[in-house]
Amino acid sequence: MSTFQNSRNPDAHSPGTRCGGLSPQSRLVAGGRPEPVADAPLNEPVTLASTYHAGGERGYGRYGNPTWEAFEDVLGDLEGGSALAFASGMAASTAVLELLPAGAVVVAPDCAYLGVLEQMRERHEARRIELRQVDVSDTPAVRAALAGASMVWLESPTNPKLDIADVAAIGAAAHEAGALTVVDNTFATPLLQQPLQLGADVVVHSVTKLLSGHSDVVAGATVTSDDGVSARLDRHRRLHGATPSPMDTYLALRGMRTLGVRLDRAQANAAELTRRLSEHPAVTRVRYPGWGSICSIEVVGGAPGADAVVDAVQLWVNTTSLGGVESTLERRRRWPAESHTVDESLIRLSVGIEDPDDLWQDLSRALDAARRH
Numbered sequence: 001m002s003t004f005q006n007s008r009n010p011d012a013h014s015p016g017t018r019c020g021g022l023s024p025q026s027r028l029v030a031g032g033r034p035e036p037v038a039d040a041p042l043n044e045p046v047t048l049a050s051t052y053h054a055g056g057e058r059g060y061g062r063y064g065n066p067t068w069e070a071f072e073d074v075l076g077d078l079e080g081g082s083a084l085a086f087a088s089g090m091a092a093s094t095a096v097l098e099l100l101p102a103g104a105v106v107v108a109p110d111c112a113y114l115g116v117l118e119q120m121r122e123r124h125e126a127r128r129i130e131l132r133q134v135d136v137s138d139t140p141a142v143r144a145a146l147a148g149a150s151m152v153w154l155e156s157p158t159n160p161k162l163d164i165a166d167v168a169a170i171g172a173a174a175h176e177a178g179a180l181t182v183v184d185n186t187f188a189t190p191l192l193q194q195p196l197q198l199g200a201d202v203v204v205h206s207v208t209k210l211l212s213g214h215s216d217v218v219a220g221a222t223v224t225s226d227d228g229v230s231a232r233l234d235r236h237r238r239l240h241g242a243t244p245s246p247m248d249t250y251l252a253l254r255g256m257r258t259l260g261v262r263l264d265r266a267q268a269n270a271a272e273l274t275r276r277l278s279e280h281p282a283v284t285r286v287r288y289p290g291w292g293s294i295c296s297i298e299v300v301g302g303a304p305g306a307d308a309v310v311d312a313v314q315l316w317v318n319t320t321s322l323g324g325v326e327s328t329l330e331r332r333r334r335w336p337a338e339s340h341t342v343d344e345s346l347i348r349l350s351v352g353i354e355d356p357d358d359l360w361q362d363l364s365r366a367l368d369a370a371r372r373h
């Protein structure tokens with residue numbers, strides 16, 4: 001049995017969401033397949049179609065596609081709602097923000113995925129929303145910001161500080177305040193956290209990351225169990241055209257078939273590496289919630305020290321993005337828009353599935369470079 005059933009994420013609800021007696025790992029493999037009739041393919045093929053014969057439900061290539069639907073069936077099943085595939089995580093996030101009426105108050109993290117925060121700030125400056133940024137790991141601070149809010153946007157763990165938001169407590173308080181709770185579940189994946197079971201209304205994914213898992217797809221998704229919200233998001237996708245390519249949703253589902261074993265290995269690697277990193281003399285702080293495959297470290301020597309580390313690695317890849325089978329790292333403050341609450345020396349690590357001893361050897365040698373700064 002996979003270790004996920006005993007995940008160290010206290011919020012994981014895997015056993016409670018078993019469907020038809022199958023665990024999430026099995027549903028990732030068995031779901032979203034064509035009817036098992038003679039000579040049917042095992043996998044839903046890539047359907048390249050701009051239009052369909054009249055009289056059916058899909059109608060047109062911007063409205064629906066069987067390859068999208070196979071992907072959506074599997075993701076929706078795992079999150080416990082109905083999923084919609086989008087062109088990117090940003091397209092999915094935009095669709096959710098477009099649910100808001102003009103001038104709506106949005107409570108959002110002070111530090112989170114930059115693209116989403118930058119879009120929110122632009123909307124705020126254009127007076128399309130009123131943005132209130134708080135530390136989402138501080139539940140009383142979130143509660144205090146809720147008066148008059150229409151939406152609470154959470155990321156947990158947060159990027160790149162790996163703080164944890166109490167989704168259940170915040171979701172309950174948001175409901176009382178009449179606000180919709182949105183959770184960007186990209187870092188956790190539905191194997192480690194199911195926000196809808198914790199009381200959230202909408203889940204957003206950058207499918208680009210762990211779900212597709214091989215650094216070769218840009219795609220996104222929303223999931224909700226609220227039929228009205230789902231219909232509005234679907235209508236947004238139709239009218240604003242933020243549709244994914246059939247090939248990308250095919251690759252995303254193919255990647256998701258192995259999410260269980262990939263995450264199992266990456267999580268075990270991350271746990272072992274963070275244990276060793278906490279004892280390395282060049283590391284001043286390790287940020288890891290105790291589960292998942294993403295962690296961050298702060299190192300001696302400030303920005304130059306961290307730059308020396310990312311320049312010195314050979315197996316690890318110095319790059320942005322995360323969640324692939326390969327281990328990657330980057331100094332986050334190299335991005336001018338990154339929050340100034342993030343230390344100059346913070347390096348975010350996306351731990352992959354390589355041999356942990358090889359990863360350690362490469363990283364610890366590179367960390368010695370920071371000590372020379």
Ligand SMILES: *Cc1c(COP(=O)(O)O)cnc(C)c1O
Binds near residue numbers: 207
């Ligand atoms: C990458 C990412 C996004 C944006 O997704 P894209 O697929 O790059 O558009 C949103 N949220 C988080 C947490 C991410 O890591």
